[in-house]
Amino acid sequence: MKKYNLRFIGSNIEKYCIDYLKNIGYEIITQNYRSKVGEIDIIAKDKDQYVFIEVKYIADNKYYNIRKKISNNKIYRIYKTALVFLKEHKIDIDKVKLRIDAIFVDKNFNINYIKNIFQESN
Numbered sequence: 001m002k003k004y005n006l007r008f009i010g011s012n013i014e015k016y017c018i019d020y021l022k023n024i025g026y027e028i029i030t031q032n033y034r035s036k037v038g039e040i041d042i043i044a045k046d047k048d049q050y051v052f053i054e055v056k057y058i059a060d061n062k063y064y065n066i067r068k069k070i071s072n073n074k075i076y077r078i079y080k081t082a083l084v085f086l087k088e089h090k091i092d093i094d095k096v097k098l099r100i101d102a103i104f105v106d107k108n109f110n111i112n113y114i115k116n117i118f119q120e121s122n
Contacts, residue, residue, distance in 0.1 A: 017041075020111055048097060052079075056102060075117060078100050
């Protein structure tokens with residue numbers, strides 16, 4: 001029962017985030033992209049940038065140290081998975097801009113959206 005509830009919550013949170021991204025002008029390309037390297041929750045375009053977005057649900061509404069909720073290893077796997085996605089779709093990495101973002105959503109559906117989380121981790 002608990003796994004079902006977490007999947008249900010996760011699915012609804014991702015739909016909520018997609019609506020949020022569309023409202024701020026993003027074009028949604030796909031969600032839950034998987035490769036041998038890893039998984040990306042949402043892939044979108046923000047003008048001329050490809051954006052690879054990790055979605056995190058924060059059940060306790062505690063936003064302190066929010067950046068630590070995604071490890072550097074996870075960010076690196078998202079980056080490697082993004083490269084697989086671009087290659088698979090014949091998108092020249094040298095001719096596009098890409099960015100890794102994170103959306104944190106709490107139990108009251110408040111959003112904390114962080115752009116360029118990959119740069120923040122370095």
